[in-house]
Amino acid sequence: MKLALPLIVLLMTAANFARAETILLPDDPTFVKLGKVIYDSECAACHGPNLEGQPNWNVRNADGKLPAPPQDETGHTWHHSETQIFEMTKYGIQKFAGPDYKTDMPAFEKKLTDAEIIAVLSYIKSRWPSEVRARNTKMSGG
Numbered sequence: 001m002k003l004a005l006p007l008i009v010l011l012m013t014a015a016n017f018a019r020a021e022t023i024l025l026p027d028d029p030t031f032v033k034l035g036k037v038i039y040d041s042e043c044a045a046c047h048g049p050n051l052e053g054q055p056n057w058n059v060r061n062a063d064g065k066l067p068a069p070p071q072d073e074t075g076h077t078w079h080h081s082e083t084q085i086f087e088m089t090k091y092g093i094q095k096f097a098g099p100d101y102k103t104d105m106p107a108f109e110k111k112l113t114d115a116e117i118i119a120v121l122s123y124i125k126s127r128w129p130s131e132v133r134a135r136n137t138k139m140s141g142g
């Protein structure tokens with residue numbers, strides 16, 4: 001999916017990256033709204049319409065793969081920095097776990113723009129309780 005984003009947002013994103021600071025915008029209502037649209041069409045099938053993940057998400061299946069974890073505060077997405085979550089979504093888990101790692105998590109590099117990935121992750125972050133958000137921001141260098 002390709003969504004048109006205001007130029008100002010794209011410039012802001014590029015600027016944030018260059019400074020290697022926090023990159024998500026969970027307090028920006030336009031961004032969060034866009035992110036929900038992307039989440040519902042690209043992520044909800046596996047991570048759950050309400051970010052709840054798949055049942056027994058921390059137990060590997062018979063094929064050795066993990067089910068999709070929750071994206072809410074009960075999962076461990078928030079234990080990673082904003083840039084790490086961004087890279088996992090863009091390049092896939094193999095980038096971190098090695099090329100032989102078997103996983104159902106797709107890489108979204110060819111499907112979503114950087115701004116769209118930031119929008120969807122901003123939506124996810126906007127759903128975390130404020131204390132969890134604050135901890136994640138701190139570990140992201142914010």
Ligand code: HEC
Binds near residue numbers: 046069089
């Ligand atoms: C086809 C199913 C599927 C889809 C679609 C999917 N994911 Fe995943 N995702 C997974 C699985 C399975 C994992 C667990 C990865 C593993 O094997 O360790 C995962 C893991 C992740 C993680 C790492 C979580 C952690 O705690 O380390 C992030 C972040 C993530 N997904 C984000 C997304 C986003 C954002 C989208 C939509 C743009 C998305 N995923 C779409 C299946 C999916």
